[in-house]
Amino acid sequence: xxxxxxxxxxxxxxxxxxxxxxxxxxxxxxxxxxxxxxxxxxxxxxxxxxxxxxxxxxxxxxxxxxxxxxxxxxxxxxxxxxxxxxxxxxxxxxxxxxxxxxxxxxxxxxxxxxxxxxxxxxxxxxxxxxxxxxxxxxxxxxxxxxxxxxxxxxxxxxxxxxxxxxxxxxxxxxxxxxxxxxxxxxxxxxxxxxxxxxxxxxxxxxxxxxxxxxxxxxxxxxxxxxxxxxxxxxxxxxxxxxxxxxxxxxxxxxxxxxxxxxxxxxxxxxxxxxxxxxxxxxxxxxxxxxxxxxxxxxxxxxxxxxxxxxxxxxxxxxxxxxxxxxxxxxxxxxxxxxxxxxxxxxxxxxxxxxxxxxxxxxxxxxxxxxxxxxxxxxxxxxxxxxxxxxxxxxxxxxxxxxxxxxxxxxxxxxxxxxxxxxxxxxxxxxxxxxxxxxxxxxxxxxxxxxxxxxxxxxxxxxxxxxxxxxxxxxxxxxxxxxxxxxxxxxxxxxxxxxxxxxxxxxxxxxxxxxxxxxxxxxxxxxxxxxxxxxxxxxxxxxxxxxxxxxxxxxxxxxxxxxxxxxxxxxxxxxxxxxxxxxxxxxxxxxxxxxxxxxxxxxxxxxxxxxxxxxxxxxxxxxxxxxxxxxxxxxxxxxxxxxxxxxxxxxxxxxxxxxxxxxxxxxxxxxxxxxxxxxxxxxxxxxxxxxxxxxxxxxxxxxxxxxxxxxxxxxxxxxxxxxxxxxxxxxxxxxxxxxxxxxxxxxxxxxxxxxxxxxxxxxxxxxxxxxxxxxxxxxxxxxxxxxxxxxxxxxxxxxxxxxxxxxxxxxxxxxxxxxxxxxxxxxxxxxxxxxxxxxxxxxxxxxxxxxxxxxxxxxxxxxxxxxxxxxxxxxxxx
Numbered sequence: 079x080x081x082x083x084x085x086x087x088x089x090x091x092x093x094x095x096x097x098x099x100x101x102x103x104x105x106x107x108x109x110x111x112x113x114x115x116x117x118x119x120x121x122x123x124x125x126x127x128x129x130x131x132x133x134x135x136x137x138x139x140x141x142x143x144x145x146x147x148x149x150x151x152x153x154x155x156x157x158x159x160x161x162x163x164x165x166x167x168x169x170x171x172x173x174x175x176x177x178x179x180x181x182x183x184x185x186x187x188x189x190x191x192x193x194x195x196x197x198x199x200x201x202x203x204x205x206x207x208x209x210x211x212x213x214x215x216x217x218x219x220x221x222x223x224x225x226x227x228x229x230x231x232x233x234x235x236x237x238x239x240x241x242x243x244x245x246x247x248x249x250x251x252x253x254x255x256x257x258x259x260x261x262x263x264x265x266x267x268x269x270x271x272x273x274x275x276x277x278x279x280x281x282x283x284x285x286x287x288x289x290x291x292x293x294x295x296x297x298x299x300x301x302x303x304x305x306x307x308x309x310x311x312x313x314x315x316x317x318x319x320x321x322x323x324x325x326x327x328x329x330x331x332x333x334x335x336x337x338x339x340x341x342x343x344x345x346x347x348x349x350x351x352x353x354x355x356x357x358x359x360x361x362x363x364x365x366x367x368x369x370x371x372x373x374x375x376x377x378x379x380x381x382x383x384x385x386x387x388x389x390x391x392x393x394x395x396x397x398x399x400x401x402x403x404x405x406x407x408x409x410x411x412x413x414x415x416x417x418x419x420x421x422x423x424x425x426x427x428x429x430x431x432x433x434x435x436x437x438x439x440x441x442x443x444x445x446x447x448x449x450x451x452x453x454x455x456x457x458x459x460x461x462x463x464x465x466x467x468x469x470x471x472x473x474x475x476x477x478x479x480x481x482x483x484x485x486x487x488x489x490x491x492x493x494x495x496x497x498x499x500x501x502x503x504x505x506x507x508x509x510x511x512x513x514x515x516x517x518x519x520x521x522x523x524x525x526x527x528x529x530x531x532x533x534x535x536x537x538x539x540x541x542x543x544x545x546x547x548x549x550x551x552x553x554x555x556x557x558x559x560x561x562x563x564x565x566x567x568x569x570x571x572x573x574x575x576x577x578x579x580x581x582x583x584x585x586x587x588x589x590x591x592x593x594x595x596x597x598x599x600x601x602x603x604x605x606x607x608x609x610x611x612x613x614x615x616x617x618x619x620x621x622x623x624x625x626x627x628x629x630x631x632x633x634x635x636x637x638x639x640x641x642x643x644x645x646x647x648x649x650x651x652x653x654x655x656x657x658x659x660x661x662x663x664x665x666x667x668x669x670x671x672x673x674x675x676x677x678x679x680x681x682x683x684x685x686x687x688x689x690x691x692x693x694x695x696x697x698x699x700x701x702x703x704x705x706x707x708x709x710x711x712x713x714x715x716x717x718x719x720x721x722x723x724x725x726x727x728x729x730x731x732x733x734x735x736x737x738x739x740x741x742x743x744x745x746x747x748x749x750x751x752x753x754x755x756x757x758x759x760x761x762x763x764x765x766x767x768x769x770x771x772x773x774x775x776x777x778x779x780x781x782x783x784x785x786x787x788x789x790x791x792x793x794x795x796x797x798x799x800x801x802x803x804x805x806x807x808x809x810x811x812x813x814x815x816x817x818x819x820x821x822x823x824x825x826x827x828x829x830x831x832x833x834x835x836x837x838x839x840x841x842x843x844x845x846x847x848x849x850x851x852x853x854x855x856x857x858x859x860x861x862x863x864x865x866x867x868x869x870x871x872x873x874x875x876x877x878x879x880x881x882x883x884x885x886x887x888x889x890x891x892x893x894x895x896x897x898x899x900x901x902x903x904x905x906x907x908x909x910x911x912x913x914x915x916x917x918x919x920x921x922x923x924x925x926x927x928x929x930x931x932x933x934x935x936x937x938x939x940x941x942x943x944x945x946x947x948x949x950x951x952x953x954x955x
Contacts, residue, residue: 219575443628
């Protein structure tokens with residue numbers, strides 16, 4: 079039916095406020111749709127214009143049950159976009175450069191503006207430079223400003239120059255927690271219409287908002303920019319896996335234990351590219367913070383979204399966080415369109431592609447590691463698992479340390495006392511990241527454990543780098559009000575900043591004696607963090623083993639000083655066992671009910687855009703076109719628009735730059751952390767007059783393509799089959815020389831030779847890092863040949879005009895006899911179709927699939943990428 083026929087006022091007393099009542103479509107298929115698919119349908123009905131969104135798209139979504147397992151492309155226009163500063167700076171750089179490009183083509187540069195509302199939260203720039211000092215927070219925040227002043231001025235310019243873009247200043251919290259507690263609308267009340275809140279974000283953990291019943295997921299920065307410019311996302315209508323929760327968790331179980339269990343389970347089930355929707359009576363027992371913790375880890379189990387439809391618990395959360403003025407219309411609207419959920423009512427259960435189930439009573443305390451978030455280990459098995467990993471062959475669960483070196487101990491001096499480090503010694507213990515710091519139950523649990531530990535006379539060795547980086551100021555308030563902050567502080571867990579710190583690699587330096595001891599003994603030292611990512615080389619270059627754990631367990635391992643401990647059989651210290659100090663769920667919930675109250679959220683967020691004096695006093699230019707500073711090492715006009723009118727070409731006689739195995743992450747491709755002193759990027763910065771203390775991080779320099787191209791494949795844990803060892807290097811095949819990856823690529827480019835990358839399964843897993851596609855593009859990589867891709871990274875490659883090629887089922891580099899030393903030719907046909915099969919010639923010919931999954935993606939490719947497509951479109955209008 080025509081969309082207009084289901085348009086009506088939500089309240090007869092206010093006929094100007096309308097909504098699209100999907101319940102009046104009169105179509106029995108609607109009531110069987112998963113709740114997440116109903117959100118896609120509402121967007122299609124409301125935005126149906128016969129051009130970007132067609133009536134056939136509405137029909138495809140309504141017909142989800144029949145079409146879900148086919149490749150059916152549908153458009154989706156989210157209500158808003160969210161950015162963080164590591165991904166937000168390059169987005170604003172691209173917007174500024176697009177204005178220049180449109181002007182050159184004779185168009186109106188001011189047409190380049192976010193059409194879709196965008197919020198940018200500055201949260202990734204702060205580092206743990208100082209800890210265990212009374213003024214660590216202030217010192218870290220001051221350093222953050224000193225290092226990033228130029229970036230912050232640029233962002234402030236962007237907030238003035240572009241309409242519809244709001245900047246949340248540094249020191250406010252982690253983007254996903256600020257989104258959950260402050261930015262989420264649940265239902266939009268905008269421009270005379272009510273409709274579901276939905277979003278895409280330039281951070282893979284955008285999915286955290288799904289825990290509140292707001293459909294959202296991470297996209298590449300490139301794709302997000304197109305959405306900001308008014309383009310719908312072109313997506314394949316997803317399968318929806320129903321995840322049924324039942325049973326009651328044990329009293330000692332934390333939400334982190336549940337999420338690590340769910341992560342491993344869903345990885346085994348196989349949900350890559352699918353939606354997961356939670357249902358069943360077990361969901362009603364989970365707080366919104368618990369649900370958000372599970373939804374946050376969605377990228378770690380590979381799904382696109384992990385949706386918890388709105389129910390009464392969601393409404394209570396909105397009351398608690400100060401969103402009560404919207405409640406009257408939120409509940410009324412969601413009930414009117416059959417999007418309000420009662421998890422105990424089985425008659426509301428929709429159809430799913432398939433159903434899997436978890437009994438919460440089976441969950442045990444656990445961690446994940448030592449190199450991947452999906453590698454869950456029961457806490458009771460941690461000691462034996464680590465010792466097995468120590469000797470196992472190098473891989474996701476192996477360090478290949480010779481048996482005679484397993485008991486190596488290296489003595490060292492710290493603050494006048496002697497200590498010993500060995501394999502498994504904890505050197506970083508961080509309560510950090512959006513996964514957990516939004517959750518009062520685990521944060522208060524950590525505080526109560528700290529209180530009991532101090533009362534028992536326990537302590538943490540002073541050389542261990544301990545830190546607490548809350549996701550928002552609300553956390554600090556309730557930790558103080560409940561009286562546990564002093565105990566955390568006594569153990570070394572003081573507030574060091576509000577932002578994404580250790581989890582993103584902003585862990586700061588380790589004490590020099592600790593680094594020397596690790597290096598001297600070639601030790602597998604450990605980091606334990608309450609984050610969501612523990613890929614190699616991400617947390618810190620000197621922690622080869624990194625484990626994800628709940629905040630209370632982070633403290634427990636910090637007190638123990640090692641991950642080689644069986645808490646059941648061995649005391650954490652002073653003959654005190656972990657069970658003696660571990661708080662129960664009931665204890666934690668009693669404190670939470672008393673101290674986590676609405677006035678806290680209101681007070682913290684009322685100040686959010688006023689409290690940062692240094693931000694407010696920043697002076698930024700007000701011109702509509704940005705004046706680029708040629709001396710800047712942070713902000714530079716990118717070269718992405720230089721070949722605007724060049725059509726895509728076939729690839730002839732390409733060399734392979736790098737030859738990879740499975741699970742190469744975006745951290746391997748484009749690291750965000752430390753810039754090594756012997757790297758190509760360091761040499762570039764040194765030549766520009768900078769000393770090592772001013773290098774900052776790769777993440778902070780994402781506005782400068784010269785640094786980021788040199789930082790591509792610069793991860794020290796990169797394993798390239800050409801070298802058969804970990805190093806950010808490759809072999810320049812024509813000469814046989816071993817070079818840094820950038821230097822080898824530069825040689826190839828000077829010879830005019832195109833490049834490829836060979837890879838195994840899950841290429842590009844991890845963070846939604848657009849520079850993991852932009853960097854390879856700048857190195858001259860024309861295509862990647864892999865067994866499979868992570869969803870966001872494939873989309874980013876498409877957005878940059880790099881061809882994602884996939885081996886046909888059953889084929890691998892090994893089965894085809896590829897060494898990577900061949901020359902590769904790929905003829906691009908003039909008539910392209912989605913997912914078409916093409917020939918790849920290396921002297922012998924085999925077939926691969928071009929992973930352009932939709933017609934829209936092919937249109938982007940023909941124009942040289944998504945941004946070039948948008949510029950030409952804006953210039954023509």
